[in-house]
Amino acid sequence: MSNDNLVKNKTNPKCVPTGIPGFDELCGGGLPRNRTYLVSGTSGAGKTIFGLQYIYNGITKYEENGIFIAMEERPEQIRENVKQFRWDLKGLEEEGKLAIVDACSTKIGLPLYEKYIDDRPFDMRSMVDQIMAIQDNIDAKRAVVDGTTSIGFHFQDPSKIRIELLKLSTTLEIIGLTSLMTCEIIDDVMASRFGVEAFVTEGTILMSYKRRDAVRVRSTEILKMRGTNHSQRIHPYEITTKGIVVHPNEEVYSA
Ligand SMILES: Nc1ncnc2c1ncn2[C@@H]1O[C@H](COP(=O)(O)OP(=O)(O)O)[C@@H](O)[C@H]1O
Ligand SMILES: [Mg+2]
Numbered sequence: 001m002s003n004d005n006l007v008k009n010k011t012n013p014k015c016v017p018t019g020i021p022g023f024d025e026l027c028g029g030g031l032p033r034n035r036t037y038l039v040s041g042t043s044g045a046g047k048t049i050f051g052l053q054y055i056y057n058g059i060t061k062y063e064e065n066g067i068f069i070a071m072e073e074r075p076e077q078i079r080e081n082v083k084q085f086r087w088d089l090k091g092l093e094e095e096g097k098l099a100i101v102d103a104c105s106t107k108i109g110l111p112l113y114e115k116y117i118d119d120r121p122f123d124m125r126s127m128v129d130q131i132m133a134i135q136d137n138i139d140a141k142r143a144v145v146d147g148t149t150s151i152g153f154h155f156q157d158p159s160k161i162r163i164e165l166l167k168l169s170t171t172l173e174i175i176g177l178t179s180l181m182t183c184e185i186i187d188d189v190m191a192s193r194f195g196v197e198a199f200v201t202e203g204t205i206l207m208s209y210k211r212r213d214a215v216r217v218r219s220t221e222i223l224k225m226r227g228t229n230h231s232q233r234i235h236p237y238e239i240t241t242k243g244i245v246v247h248p249n250e251e252v253y254s255a
Contacts, residue, residue, distance in 0.1 A: 012029060012030075013033070014032060014033050015028070015029045015030040015031070015032065015033065016030045016031045016032075016033050016058075016062075016064075016141075016142070016178040017029060017030035017031075017057075017061075017062065018030060018031065018050075018053070018054045018057060019053070019054070019057030019058070019061050019062065020050065020053050020054065020057070020243070020244050020245075020246060021242075021244075021245045021246065022235070022237070022245055022246030022247055022248045023220075023237075023244075023246045023248075025248050026222055026230060026231040026235065026246070026248055027203075027222055027225050027228045027230040027231070028228045028229060028230065031178055031203070031225070032178075032202065032203075032225070032226070032227045032228060033178050034173050034176060034177070034178055035173060035178060035179075035201075035202035035203070035226070035227075036168075036169035036172055036173060036178075036179045036180075036181060036200070036201045036202060037179070037180050037181070037201055037202060037203040037204070037205060037225070038148075038180075038181055038182075038183050038191075038192065038197050038198055038201040038203070038204045038205070039051065039180050039181070039182045039183065039205045039207065040182075040183040040184075040185050040188070040191045040192055040197075040198075040204060040205070040206050040207065041182075041183075041184070041185065041188070041206065041207030041208060041209065042184070042185055042186065042187065042188065042208070042209055043184055044209055045207040045208065045209040045218070046207055046209070046218065046237070046239050046244055047146070047147065047182040047183075047184070047207060048072075048073065048078070048081075048146050048147075048182065049082075049085075049239060049243060049244055050180070050182075050205075050207065050244055051068065051144035051146050051180050051182055052068065052078065052082055052087065052089075052144070053085075053087075053243045053244055054066075054142060054144065054180060055067075055068055055098065055142055055143075055144055056082075056087045056089070056092075058141065058142040059092050059097045059098060060092075064140070064141035064142050065096075065097045065098065065138045065139060065140040065141060065142070066097070066098050066099075066140050066141070066142040066143065066144070067098075067099045067101065067131060067134055067135070067138070067140045067142070067143040067144070067177070068098065068099070068100045068101070068143070068144050068146065069100075069101045069103050069118075069127070069131070069143070069144065069145045069146065070100055070101060070102060070103060070104050070146055071103045071104055071145065071146060071147055071148075071149075071150040071151070072104060072146060072147055072149075072150055073104060073146075074102065074104050074105055074110070075100040075102050075104075075114055076113075078100065079100075084241065085241065085242060085243045086242075087243075093115075096137070096138055097138065098138075099115075099116050099134045099137070099138055099140070100114070100116065101114075101116040101117070101118055101130065101131075101134070102114040102116065102117045102118065103117075103118035103122075103127070105117070116130070116134060118130060122150075122151065122154045124151075124164045124167055124168060127168070128167065128168060128171045131143065131171065131172070131175070132171070132175060135175050135176075135177070140177060141176065141177065141178065142177060142178055142179065143172055143177045143178075143179040143180075144179065144180045144181075144182070145168065145172075145179065145180070145181045145182070146181075146182045147181070147182035147183060147184055148165060148181045148182065148183050148193075148197055149183060149184040149193050151164065151165065151168075152165075152193055152194045152197075158194050158195060158196050159196075161194050161196050161197075162196035162199060162200060165181070165196070165197060165200045166199075166200040168181075168200075169181065169200045169201055181197070181201060183197050188206055188208045188210075191204050191206055191223055192204075198223075198224065202224075202225070202226045202227070203222065203223075203224050203225035203226060203228075203230075204222070204223040204224045204225075205220065205221075205222055205223070205225075206220065206221045206222075206223050207219075207220050207237075208220070208221070208234075217236065217252060218236060218237050218238060218239070219234050219235060219236050219237065219252045220234070220235055220236075220237050220246060221233070221234045221235070231248070234252050235247060235248055235250070235252070236250050236251075236252050
């Protein structure tokens with residue numbers, strides 16, 4: 001990779017740019033560092049792509065290594081799906097800049113081929129231990145847990161879910177990671193699935209994919225982001241051949 005691609009964020013070390021076109025200007029240049037944020041949206045909204053783009057840009061533009069914990073898709077599918085954006089995840093893994101944890105295959109009874117696996121019945125302690133071990137190996141600055149919905153279904157009781165997610169988000173913060181946790185919602189009346197996820201994170205980004213007349217419209221909104229004077233508006237975004245592009249100055253089309 002040429003150094004020209006690196007845009008070091010020297011001016012504000014407290015800020016972690018996602019590098020997603022149009023998004024960072026909605027929150028003063030990026031996410032406040034060493035915090036955990038929730039990315040909520042219905043199925044197909046683009047949460048996984050958002051998370052991967054954040055990690056990919058971190059490595060390729062900002063020299064920040066990343067950890068991606070795949071709870072709902074196999075790493076092989078993930079690597080394949082993003083080839084259309086020309087993101088070579090395998091190459092970054094081989095360079096020791098990216099770790100993808102397969103926290104999916106064993107849960108559905110598939111054999112494991114990955115370097116990093118979470119192969120026990122779900123246990124937050126072991127997941128946290130594994131993240132810390134990877135952190136020792138690759139000195140990551142960014143992490144994505146995709147998604148918390150599986151964790152929630154495992155614990156069922158909302159107070160238990162809240163404690164377990166708090167353990168996870170706090171650990172990520174303590175070991176120096178700025179993280180996203182994705183959350184699949186059924187509709188965007190409620191920004192989280194179990195009603196507790198937003199309490200354990202410092203910010204909530206809502207991604208909406210709604211039908212308006214004969215078309216579906218994608219729009220994003222920052223519902224909360226502590227420590228920033230973030231946009232209060234709803235902004236359209238697209239998924240393009242280069243990934244997600246947010247349009248910060250356009251209104252969402254409404255019929
Ligand atoms: N090249 C592309 N152009 C337009 N839309 C795309 C493209 N690639 C993926 N998508 C959209 O992204 C969606 C999947 O995004 P994903 O991040 O997996 O959603 P989520 O994780 O929120 O369920 C697909 O359903 C499709 O609508
Ligand atoms: Mg997803």
